[in-house]
Amino acid sequence: MIYADNAATTKMSRTAIDAMLPFMEETWGNPSSLYEAGQKAAEALSKARERIAACIGADAKEIYFTSGGSESDNWAIISAAQNGKKKGKTHIISSAFEHHAVLHTLKKLEKEGFEIELLDVHQNGMVYPEQVEQALREDTCLVTLMYANNEIGSVLPVGEIGALCKKKNIVFHTDAVQAAGRLPIDVKEQNIDLLSLSAHKFHGPKGTGVLYARRGIPLVNWLEGGAQERGKRAGTENVPAIMGMAAALEESCKAMQKDNELLLDLRLRLMEGLSKIPHSALNGDEISRLPGNVHFCFEGIEGESLLLLLDEKGICASSGSACTSGSLDPSHVLLSIGRPHEIAHGSLRLSLSAQNTREEVEQILEIVPKTVEYLRNMSPLWRDKINGKQPFIL
Ligand SMILES: *Cc1c(COP(=O)(O)O)cnc(C)c1O
Numbered sequence: 001m002i003y004a005d006n007a008a009t010t011k012m013s014r015t016a017i018d019a020m021l022p023f024m025e026e027t028w029g030n031p032s033s034l035y036e037a038g039q040k041a042a043e044a045l046s047k048a049r050e051r052i053a054a055c056i057g058a059d060a061k062e063i064y065f066t067s068g069g070s071e072s073d074n075w076a077i078i079s080a081a082q083n084g085k086k087k088g089k090t091h092i093i094s095s096a097f098e099h100h101a102v103l104h105t106l107k108k109l110e111k112e113g114f115e116i117e118l119l120d121v122h123q124n125g126m127v128y129p130e131q132v133e134q135a136l137r138e139d140t141c142l143v144t145l146m147y148a149n150n151e152i153g154s155v156l157p158v159g160e161i162g163a164l165c166k167k168k169n170i171v172f173h174t175d176a177v178q179a180a181g182r183l184p185i186d187v188k189e190q191n192i193d194l195l196s197l198s199a200h201k202f203h204g205p206k207g208t209g210v211l212y213a214r215r216g217i218p219l220v221n222w223l224e225g226g227a228q229e230r231g232k233r234a235g236t237e238n239v240p241a242i243m244g245m246a247a248a249l250e251e252s253c254k255a256m257q258k259d260n261e262l263l264l265d266l267r268l269r270l271m272e273g274l275s276k277i278p279h280s281a282l283n284g285d286e287i288s289r290l291p292g293n294v295h296f297c298f299e300g301i302e303g304e305s306l307l308l309l310l311d312e313k314g315i316c317a318s319s320g321s322a323c324t325s326g327s328l329d330p331s332h333v334l335l336s337i338g339r340p341h342e343i344a345h346g347s348l349r350l351s352l353s354a355q356n357t358r359e360e361v362e363q364i365l366e367i368v369p370k371t372v373e374y375l376r377n378m379s380p381l382w383r384d385k386i387n388g389k390q391p392f393i394l
Helices: 014-020 036-056 069-086 100-111 129-135 158-167 239-274 303-312 332-336 358-377 380-386
Strands: 063-066 091-095 115-119 140-144 171-175 194-198 209-213 280-282 293-298 347-351
Touching: 014 239, 036 063, 036 209, 036 239, 063 069, 069 091, 069 100, 069 140, 069 171, 069 194, 069 209, 091 100, 100 115, 115 129, 129 158, 158 171, 239 280, 239 293, 239 358, 303 347, 303 358
Parallel strands: 091 115, 091 140, 140 171, 171 194
Antiparallel strands: 063 209, 194 209, 280 293, 293 347
16 A cells, blocks of 8 residues: 555654553553652643644643644634734734644634634745735734645745734744654744644644643633643643653754755655646745655546545545535635636645655556546547547646
8 A cells, every 4th residue: 555645644753653552551550649659640741742842842831632633713702802802903814725623623713703814825835924924904913824734735934924914913823733753843943822732743642632721812722621731721631642642842943954955855756746637737946845645637637536546556645625524515725725626626636655665656657647637538528629629728
């Protein structure tokens, strides 16, 4: 099997698994218990908080454990909105290609009376600081923009955006779920106030993540009950998962530079190879993109049919669209960069990790063009295009 869907989830690393086992087999006490078995777990938890903080340039006191990226996004945005409302500030800036955990939370806030302004995404998949600067207002309480897009891989200049927000004293949240372990993060240097992470995107376990909240940015009480997470999110901590997350983040940050050298090489080869397919187009910026992300539209095919055939050949990929979640609407990300519906339906996302090899990339380049051609040959619409009865779009 060739696994090329690392934007959806990643395989757990051996290091992460090994870091978890002792907290299931031996040190399984409740960190809130006062006897030694509990206190050992509490100590490990507290160390994990420090280790995770160190990876992103934060203090341990600024790290809150959550169930993953979606929860962190919800908690961060709702907290910033409530803080703003108290001061009469109800304008929120975001973009059209955010993850649904952000967009749906903003929709909810809109119904409660907040004014949501979604910045346009440029054709190349970028949102620029100048757009943010122009949109900032006296009553803006939050700017939430993702560090790296999960579909087309665009990497936004979050440091510059953070600096703009800081100058105007406006809270800046970034969904860094795709960036963590793949791109450098320094919340101080990049002026990030709130940041979301998810362990399963950097070879850690599923169902665990982090919300970083800069000191002085109050979070709303999220879950009532015990005193965990400084009394803001009750519930016994998932100690094994958190230990796996800390180990996975350290490991991927340490290997980042070396891994990215390989990934940039594989990405270039894939982009060159796939762009040879006629009537195709790369989505997202060629340079400012995640090292392992390759995303194409192929005219005249359905992304879902392509995925099924690739699956038969042992390639796990994604269309990067909402179709995979049971809806037939084309991806909001592809629509945001101006792809027409017909083109947006024929998309393919390949997201690599450092575990992928050159041989696998060559195999992908052997199989994908043939499969696209096969699907096109079966399509009446494609025949019309070839015969000049319908125009080509790409
Ligand atoms: C995966 C992902 C999320 C959701 O994270 P979960 O831990 O699966 O809830 C949020 N944002 C982005 C950009 C993602 O890629």
